[in-house]
Amino acid sequence: MANLIFNEDEQRELREAARAEFPGNPALAYVLENLAAEGIDLDRCRDWDDLRVEKGLPERSDRSSEVA
Structure with missing residues (x-):
């Protein structure tokens, strides 16, 4: 299991x-504060391409990386 945990100073910052x-x-502030408090379970993180498929978004093209 891989977790990213922030120490107390990092959480405060x-x-x-x-x-x-x-x-x-x-x-958005609440979500970020929650991440600071609870850390991140890296085993549950999903790849951007997996999220795109899940949401029914089109596949990435070479040009799409230039946007954002």
């Missing part, structure tokens, strides 16, 4: 950054 960077989007 991530929470402060989430609040400062996303004052108009409390839902």
